[in-house]
Amino acid sequence: MTVVRWGILGAANFAKEHMARAIHAAEGGKLAALATSSAEKAEGFKTFAPDLKVHSSYDALLEDPDIDAVYIPLPNHLHVEWTLRAVAAGKAVLCEKPIAMNANEIDRLIEARDDAGVLVAEAYMIVHHPQWRKARRLLHEGKIGTLVDTQVRFSFNNPDPENIRNQANTGGGGLPDIGVYAFGSVRYVTGEEPEEILGTDVAWENGVDTRAHVTARFPSFHYTGMVSTRMSPFQEVLFHGDEGVIRLTAPFNAGVYSQAEVHLQAPDGTVTTWRFPNVNQYVLQVEAFNRSVSDKVVYPCPLEFSKGTQRMIDMVYEAAKA
Known part of the structure; x- marks a missing residue:
């Protein structure tokens, strides 16, 4: 090499x-x-x-x-x-x-x-972290049956007005900063693109979004998510099927927020866990x-993938303005 x-x-x-x-x-x-x-x-x-x-x-x-x-x-x-x-x-x-x-x-x-x-x-x-490849494999192997609903929550508290993430003229806002993870991760695992933004509740501060609740319809499942830059730190992603649930406990800041773990819950309530200590996704x-x-x-995250995530962010902003 x-x-x-x-x-x-x-x-x-x-x-x-x-x-x-x-x-x-x-x-x-x-x-x-x-x-x-x-x-x-x-x-x-x-x-x-x-x-x-x-x-x-x-x-x-x-x-x-x-x-x-x-x-x-x-x-x-x-x-x-x-x-x-x-x-x-x-x-x-x-x-x-x-x-x-x-x-x-x-x-x-x-x-x-x-x-x-x-x-x-x-x-x-995040697409380079093995927890996400594991989640995608579990889903496509049918381990949770038919996917019905996805739920994403990602938040941290950054009220500093001098921070560029809080400035409209530098492209700040919660959706550009962390909505990219909420939307892109679901697209990555499922391989599907959003058809319609069903609902938005977006909070604004000095021209940037600081909290966004979003519901969306994908071809075969429903999306519910919240991202915020004004709430206590938390992150979790669920893929909920008719025969089980996949849960990621540190989906975005693995090793910083917490240890990366993927939990697979079966219909009888038993849970199988995969842990990923000491993995540096960067x-x-x-x-x-x-x-x-x-x-x-071949690079696993081409610009075409990034365009799809940005398109969903654009859709949310358009729906919020409407």
């Missing part, structure tokens, strides 16, 4: 605490460069990557011939612009979610990807990306 040399656009705290460390630890890649004008922020990355090259601008990093792939943790409203600029520079791109602010923008990214012949993907780490995501770049292995 050819070693994929990575650069990061911006010294975001999430990049420092999670993704930069994952890139550094993942097989098949090397954390080689960082673009930031802050020497102080760069030092936080050098504590675990001491030979890191630091560029003073994003453009300088994109012009670096020694960089193969770029990770973009910039504010949401900058994702499309800098993804397109990185692709134009010939770099593979892994961009934080949401990769775009509406589904139509992703068409531009797909076109640029295809024209340049480079991998471009949204950093949607590292698995980078390793999958590295394989796709160096060995042309």
Whole structure:
């Protein structure tokens, strides 16, 4: 496997605490460069990557011939612009979610990807975690019979008005931040797309959504979900069939919120549990990306999948406005 040399656009705290460390630890890649004008922020990355090259601008990093792939943790409203600029520079791109602010923008990214012949993907780490592959396999093996209803709850409390997730001009809001997980996870496991948003109850604060209750109809089941950035931390996903229930107890922040577990409840009430300790889904995501770049292995979360999730977010916003 050819070693994929990575650069990061911006010294975001999430990049420092999670993704930069994952890139550094993942097989098949090397954390080689960082673009930031802050020497102080760069030092936080050098504590675990001491030979890191630091560029003073994003453009300088994109012009670096020694960089193969770029990770973009910039504010949401900058994702499309800098993804397109990185692709134009010939770099593979892994961009934080949401990769775009509406589904139509992703068409531009797909076109640029295809024209340049480079991998471009949204950093949607959960599909790389084995708990989600297990849940999908259980469902498609008929372990809960016919799926009737899905239930998703994901919340945390972030009232800081200075946080970019709470600012409308940077593409903030609960649905772009964590609704992407609620909607995308159900689409991933079932392989179905929403037909209609049946109901919404969305709370707004300073132009961003802070809580969204959503019901939707999929071709063969009903969806009920709630995401909030103003409630006590909690997360859970249920797939409820006529012969059983699949339950994920730490579906999105596995290992941080709690240990990842998949529970399968049979009709007689007995429960079989699969546990996934010490799995780093960020590292698995980078390793999958590295394989796709160096060995042309099919990437498990293409832009077309991300477009489907963004389309559902768009549908919810349209229904809420109506």
